Amino acid sequence: MPLETRANIADPDGFYQELIDSQRDLDEGRAELMNCKLVLILANHIGDREVLREALKRAAGKPG
Template identity: 60%
Template sequence: MALEHQANISDPDSFYEELISCQRDLSEENALLFQARLLLVMANHIGDRKVLSEAMVLARRGLPQR
């Protein structure tokens, strides 16, 4: 399996709205907890360590260090 770099979500606007809606009534701490749980659920679904490592590098790219 290779990491998909092209848009691959059907109806991305609806997906984004659902993602935001899931966090709307949560405190900042619980929203971060939700995001971490969702990440782990999705990582488990993907399962391929090479793909997950590539995704982490891609997600980290361009973010400033402390």
Template identity: 50%
Template sequence: MTDPKALLTEPNLADPDAAYRLIVQAHRDLSEAESAAFNARLVLILANHLGDVEILRQALALAREAR
């Protein structure tokens, strides 16, 4: 059993290519500033969906490591 307070880092999308295409399509025809604002809104929406600050903290740390 996995720890419910641990960020899931194993592949978890049934169709990752479709997910990627959706993200790319959502950015189509947006300026760089509009794209950045879109990403910020999306992060907040998904963070709210997570509903767990500890998992969000882990996700943010992992994203920063990938720089």
């Protein structure tokens, strides 16, 4: 399964707002911890190591 890089979230602006709202009352450390947990939860959901490897490269700004 290749990494999906096209917009693939229904109502992306709504999701972004939910993400921001979920961290609104958290201090910086707790917000960072939440982001780390979210990454691990979603990585587990994806499960495909090749897709995850590609996502890591892209997130780090390295060519795919």
